Amino acid sequence: MTRKQRRMILVVAGMASLSVGAALVLSTFSDNLVFFYSPTDVALKQPAAGRMLRIGGLVEDNSVTKFDGGTRIEFKVTDGAHDMPVSYTGVPPSLFREGQGVVAEGRLDDAGMFRADTILAKHDERYMPAEVVEALKKSGQWREDQAASAAASPALVGRP
Amino acid sequence: MSAFTVSVDELGHFALILALAVAVVQSVAPLVGAARGHRGMMDMAPSAALLQFGFVALAFTALGYAYVTSDFSVRNVFENSHSDKPLLYKITGIWSNHEGSMLLWVLILTAYGAAVGLFGRNLPPALRARVLAIQGMIGVGFLAFILFTSNPFLRLAAPPPDGHGMNPILQDPGLAIHPPFLYTGYVGFSMAFSFAVAALLEGRVDAAWARWVRPWTLVAWCALTGGICLGSWWAYYELGWGGWWAWDPVENASFMPWLSGTALLHSAIVVEKRGTLKTWTIFLALVSFSLSLLGTFLVRSGVLTSVHAFAVDPARGAFILGLLVTVIGGSLALYAVRAPALRSTGTFALISRESALVLNNLLLAMAALVVLLGTLFPLFLDAIHGPKVSVGAPYFNLVFGLLMVPLIVVMAAGPMLTWKRGDLPGVLARLRVALVAALIVAGATLYFSGGRPALAPIGLGLAAWLAIGTLGDLAGRLKLGRAHPSETWSRARHLPRAAWGMVVAHTGIAVVIVGITASIAWKQEGLQVMHPGDSMTVAGDTYRFDSVGPVEGPNYSAEEAVVTVLHDGAVLVVMHPSRKAYPIQKMTIADVAIHTTGFSDRYVVLGEPQGENGWTVRIFYNPLVPFIWFGALIMVFGGLLSLSDRRLRIGAPSRQTKPAGELHVTA
Numbered sequence: 001m002t003r004k005q006r007r008m009i010l011v012v013a014g015m016a017s018l019s020v021g022a023a024l025v026l027s028t029f030s031d032n033l034v035f036f037y038s039p040t041d042v043a044l045k046q047p048a049a050g051r052m053l054r055i056g057g058l059v060e061d062n063s064v065t066k067f068d069g070g071t072r073i074e075f076k077v078t079d080g081a082h083d084m085p086v087s088y089t090g091v092p093p094s095l096f097r098e099g100q101g102v103v104a105e106g107r108l109d110d111a112g113m114f115r116a117d118t119i120l121a122k123h124d125e126r127y128m129p130a131e132v133v134e135a136l137k138k139s140g141q142w143r144e145d146q147a148a149s150a151a152a153s154p155a156l157v158g159r160p
Numbered sequence: 161m162s163a164f165t166v167s168v169d170e171l172g173h174f175a176l177i178l179a180l181a182v183a184v185v186q187s188v189a190p191l192v193g194a195a196r197g198h199r200g201m202m203d204m205a206p207s208a209a210l211l212q213f214g215f216v217a218l219a220f221t222a223l224g225y226a227y228v229t230s231d232f233s234v235r236n237v238f239e240n241s242h243s244d245k246p247l248l249y250k251i252t253g254i255w256s257n258h259e260g261s262m263l264l265w266v267l268i269l270t271a272y273g274a275a276v277g278l279f280g281r282n283l284p285p286a287l288r289a290r291v292l293a294i295q296g297m298i299g300v301g302f303l304a305f306i307l308f309t310s311n312p313f314l315r316l317a318a319p320p321p322d323g324h325g326m327n328p329i330l331q332d333p334g335l336a337i338h339p340p341f342l343y344t345g346y347v348g349f350s351m352a353f354s355f356a357v358a359a360l361l362e363g364r365v366d367a368a369w370a371r372w373v374r375p376w377t378l379v380a381w382c383a384l385t386g387g388i389c390l391g392s393w394w395a396y397y398e399l400g401w402g403g404w405w406a407w408d409p410v411e412n413a414s415f416m417p418w419l420s421g422t423a424l425l426h427s428a429i430v431v432e433k434r435g436t437l438k439t440w441t442i443f444l445a446l447v448s449f450s451l452s453l454l455g456t457f458l459v460r461s462g463v464l465t466s467v468h469a470f471a472v473d474p475a476r477g478a479f480i481l482g483l484l485v486t487v488i489g490g491s492l493a494l495y496a497v498r499a500p501a502l503r504s505t506g507t508f509a510l511i512s513r514e515s516a517l518v519l520n521n522l523l524l525a526m527a528a529l530v531v532l533l534g535t536l537f538p539l540f541l542d543a544i545h546g547p548k549v550s551v552g553a554p555y556f557n558l559v560f561g562l563l564m565v566p567l568i569v570v571m572a573a574g575p576m577l578t579w580k581r582g583d584l585p586g587v588l589a590r591l592r593v594a595l596v597a598a599l600i601v602a603g604a605t606l607y608f609s610g611g612r613p614a615l616a617p618i619g620l621g622l623a624a625w626l627a628i629g630t631l632g633d634l635a636g637r638l639k640l641g642r643a644h645p646s647e648t649w650s651r652a653r654h655l656p657r658a659a660w661g662m663v664v665a666h667t668g669i670a671v672v673i674v675g676i677t678a679s680i681a682w683k684q685e686g687l688q689v690m691h692p693g694d695s696m697t698v699a700g701d702t703y704r705f706d707s708v709g710p711v712e713g714p715n716y717s718a719e720e721a722v723v724t725v726l727h728d729g730a731v732l733v734v735m736h737p738s739r740k741a742y743p744i745q746k747m748t749i750a751d752v753a754i755h756t757t758g759f760s761d762r763y764v765v766l767g768e769p770q771g772e773n774g775w776t777v778r779i780f781y782n783p784l785v786p787f788i789w790f791g792a793l794i795m796v797f798g799g800l801l802s803l804s805d806r807r808l809r810i811g812a813p814s815r816q817t818k819p820a821g822e823l824h825v826t827a
Contacts, residue, residue: 028555033551069770069774071687090778091768
């Protein structure tokens with residue numbers, strides 16, 4: 001084999017492994033894209049059960065019920081137009097309460113119940129998650145007095 | 161407010177304006193001097209750098225004074241502080257917000273510039289002038305940004321009686337000292353950046369250049385490693401979710417410059433020793449600082465909440481974009497024009513230490529790209545009004561993990577290869593012990609854990625391979641056990657500190673891998689509503705919930721639980737998790753109780769009250785999590801050891817010997 005041929009083989013092998021790597025990265029990437037849905041989006045688009053997604057809106061008043069001695073909660077998330085049931089096992093973040101904005105990450109089950117793995121705690125009482133603001137605006141439930149609090153969002157330090 | 165405090169604020173504001181003026185001079189005059197060979201103008205650079213540092217330090221002190229004295233006529237203090245806050249958090253309040261953190265950023269930037277002014281005497285005058293001019297330009301950008309869009313000295317006409325206070329989650333010593341570390345790291349890469357741009361301007365990169373760049377990069381790397389570790393530690397013990405890393409954009413922002421900075425650290429060695437990989441090293445220097453800038457702004461600008469949050473303050477958003485485009489675009493354009501002129505001299509074979517370091521660089525660069533894609537893609541979709549998405553942790557775990565496997569395999573073998581042309585069979589023979597150790601560890605893990613999860617044997621096997629390979633190489637170099645102890649001792653003393661640093665840092669990575677693997681593979685948790693007297697068993701330990709009582713703190717009131725941990729029937733420890741209510745911010749924060757043995761953590765979170773006397777309690781058993789912090793500390797120690805290398809301290813042989821009777825042209 002000449003020097004040139006050897007180099008060609010190297011280049012081809014490099015390109016091949018690079019494209020395999022890129023394909024792998026991109027397919028993993030698209031599998032792990034988590035889309036955000038408001039309750040209205042869920043009602044309209046009917047996302048497939050079992051796929052990871054985020055939902056957000058307000059925790060509906062008088063909807064939080066405790067099960068299993070308080071370790072599992074069920075509540076409804078609403079954007080005013082539609083609502084959907086959510087079930088979560090664990091300690092909800094300190095700021096989780098009725099009437100407040102919430103973002104939950106998890107999967108829909110076959111019965112249409114959203115099984116949340118995580119409830120995101122990226123907000124304090126002055127602040128509403130941007131996704132929730134947008135969902136409320138879309139459904140026409142946005143009140144301008146909430147605008148000030150949304151704008152005053154603190155520099156985030158949040159992790160789930 | 162007394163007349164005196166008013167004048168201190170004004171003094172700070174004024175000092176900041178003067179710093180901007182000095183920075184403008186610093187970024188122009190030395191550059192002109194260097195281009196024309198005018199020594200007097202070049203020599204303005206160090207004085208300007210010191211003066212700029214002095215003014216920024218004055219401004220920073222003034223803001224600090226406003227915080228400590230709770231001067232609520234300053235809007236920034238009013239919005240972020242409160243007179244009831246403990247002194248420590250009044251001080252750290254300075255950088256807990258956007259405006260103050262930008263001021264801290266500039267303070268560190270000018271401190272680096274002043275360090276070059278003070279200690280850069282052995283640099284060729286033209287190079288020093290150019291480096292400081294670039295530093296001056298970065299200073300101009302940031303000082304203008306602060307003064308025009310993010311001024312921390314803005315006043316309120318009618319000072320309110322008290323402030324908003326600080327987010328209680330931020331009131332913690334670990335987080336309080338975390339930004340200065342992180343910024344020392346971020347800004348430290350500005351030195352590599354300035355040296356790279358100066359080298360592009362001069363059209364010359366050589367061993368001496370690499371030797372000057374390395375210590376600055378090492379300082380930045382050590383600080384950033386420490387900062388990321390502190391941030392992760394804080395997230396672990398403060399946020400109460402039992403984990404230590406979530407691939408959150410805030411974490412990724414600091415991790416991306418770390419990855420490219422680590423690559424830079426290694427490629428600079430090749431430039432120094434072999435005079436090759438020059439353009440790539442310059443490129444990495446530009447990229448590392450660009451990622452640092454991106455990281456600073458990602459976290460501080462509110463863009464993570466929503467890209468369109470920029471619209472709230474268009475001036476600020478436009479300024480940030482302008483700065484990023486100028487720095488990244490400008491430096492890359494200069495790179496495109498000038499880099500081809502840089503000639504690499506050395507050639508090397510496919511199997512050589514150079515090749516191993518190239519592979520290291522490729523893998524680290526790809527890892528940085530993978531993290532960048534996952535961090536910026538949701539922002540990109542948001543910006544074009546696409547669907548709202550986030551990128552799940554499994555993407556990062558899988559792709560990043562797969563990239564790290566070959567990196568660790570090469571990490572043990574690379575240092576054994578010789579420069580230019582390596583002896584692969586010889587190196588493999590020397591790695592026999594490491595291979596056997598790795599297989600034994602992986603096999604034993606597989607046997608004892610029952611093969612689930614598959615991550616455990618792979619992770620621990622790789623850690624054993626790396627640790628035994630690295631330490632075995634050291635033993636070989638010292639002829640440990642094969643020569644008289646006095647010879648080993650003498651060899652150990654004569655081994656360069658940089659080599660010791662490499663051994664220590666690589667061993668630290670092995671320790672980190674052990675911690676990460678075990679904490680993911682064998683973490684256990686329990687969740688239950690507990691009443692006084694109830695018990696819960698997690699990982700073989702019994703946690704007895706004894707009582708809950710009120711505790712009053714300086715700016716909070718808490719409910720504190722007493723949890724007794726029984727191990728084999730004997731009392732191991734009594735833990736006190738609590739929930740703190742902060743009345744000023746109307747927030748309640750769970751304060752986690754952690755008992756660590758150094759090998760494992762017992763981690764108890766007190767949740768919400770449930771009915772009569774009941775409380776939700778969440779308990780984690782986290783094996784080997786402390787190894788992650790220990791390993792990171794070992795890595796930082798390795799970096800510092802390398803930094804103390806004689807060659808880097810005084811080494812830097814001047815690349816041009818000074819003529820005896822040098823002409824001093826005075827302006």
